[in-house]
Amino acid sequence: MSDIVQRRGMFGASTTGDTSGYGRLVVPQPARESTPRPYGEYFDEIADELDRSGFSDAVERVVVHRGEITFHVKRERLLELARTLRDEPALRFELLSGVSGVHYPAETGSELHAVYHLLSITHNRRIRLEVGVPDADPHVDSLVPVYPTADWHERETWDFFGIVFDGHPALTRIEMPDDWVGHPQRKDYPLGGIPVEYRGAEIPPPDERRSYS
């Protein structure tokens, strides 16, 4: 989501039709591109430590938003970075909370994102790593060698988004049946559903209903 959407009004009306008065409100959208230093809280310490360990070129950009830090990482360095994050005493992110996939069809060249949430119990800190890969070449190194807990999470992300985790011991579908075609959580995959009749009116399936977004 690199392009920042300027949304006007609480209910999205920008021209006519809105008699509630909310159309004149402009909701400011924070810049999400990249956050300059200092990041605040403990985030600078982590960034310094990563620079010291030679990862300054591995991090493409850093976003601090709503009290959370996101390191956008080059996929070639992900595995190495995860190992350092786990083992370095000053970092010590022992626990991988999981992998979450996000599909941004508009972000050409990095449509599929794998989002990792790391937790350090030693220092009581959280960070987020994000790796963007193109739809045409959806390969990311598996984190199973560093965090065995990534096993099922990566299988789920493969199942739902089609991101291939290289080096995973058995990357098979986990939620969908083995012979399922397609990756259901992607934005180009329809929700499905049929119209239903309710009190004489026909209600279309959810993905065909009027959207205000």
Next chain:
Amino acid sequence: MTTTYDAYKAGATDDGAAEGRVFNLAGSDWDEVVEGAKDGDTDERLVVNMGPQHPSTHGVLRLILTLDGETVEKVQVGIGYLHTGIEKNMEFRTWTQGTTFCTRMDYLAPIFNETAYCLAVEKLLGVTDRIPERANVIRVLMMELNRISSHLVAIATFGLELGATTVMLNGFIEREYTLDLFEEITGLRMNMAYVRPGGVAQDLGPAAIAKLRDYLKRMPERFKQMRKLLDANPIYLARTKDIAYLDLTGCMALGITGPVLRSTGLPWDLRKSQPYCGYETYDFQVHTQESCDVYGRYLVRMAEMEESLKIVEQCVERLTKGSAKDGPVMIEDKKIGWPAQLAIGTDGMGNSPAHIGHIMGESMEALIHHFKLVTEGFRVPAGQAYAAIESPRGELAAHVVSDGGTRPFRVHFRDPSFTNLQATAAMCEGSFVADVIAAVASIDPVMGGVDR
């Protein structure tokens, strides 16, 4: 001996010839297998397909056990039988409607699902500090009641799976009382969609406090009885002590949280370490055990229920006397807060008569506002947020992504059952087949949360 072709057996081929012999069993008809195993080669392994329809797999969990006699050589876990596409469905509803979906994931802990989701949405909206205190106290109250009801089911089903029906009946009776409270407060016993972005759906009804007080009087005695029944029961101890060992290193590698982690001696509880909803202002302890086994996990759960009761007591105190005595239960921001004060009528939960009177008879603007906010919903600024809470099973977190619209762009739940279930193989391999039941039960997985 049955030699019917089984297409689902490992190694089954298209031409109908399965690798090895196949026994189809229904009920406790084991004679065939015993006979078959007798005249078999001693190197042969028995592959048992346990589940997905099995009473002691907590729903639709499938375990594929490779057995050498009584010893489990290998455990493979098959999930996905209860996948309902909740995360995908939420992308097609408003932010508020999302609670109705996510409450159905982990069906034993609906309030936790809702709260994790709402905390993430509120974080993204930047309104975390503006949630009214009364709403936060009610959230904590509901979460702790839910923790008790969830742990009760965990212990009850665990007893049943080990063959103790008394434990099961006791657990479910006490759970009923907890669900009665939910019904009194929210109108529903399960899947309440009670916690909403900005606060909670409605204030406590007039009878709620009295019922809570009765509950607080009743429960300590009941917990004592449960402890009397189980804590030193020799059969129970034989089935749980030193069973399904998993130490701290194993927990860290496998991402295990919750009672299983606390049974290794690490006092990690998000309510203490990363407080939310004002947990830092409550007085309670985090209980641990050092034994790393099934019995330790049971003791942790028991102690947690007693601590939860303490928190509920403090909540009742605040809701009747303290700073949360009165006040709104929804954020006072007209652009986010649900405009209607809901009330429980004779036919269930609905808009309060006063609100209907206001929008239908007094103010056209209020009607327009109500209509827009209910049909279209509010917009959430673009970005992503991660909110983690301590559910009865461990770290339950919602990763919420918004593109600035009225619907979530992506919601992902880090469900503790899903992650903890990965420990099954580590806990079971090398143990007896009967201990697999105890191991799975001590993880307390809820398949609705695992598969979502």
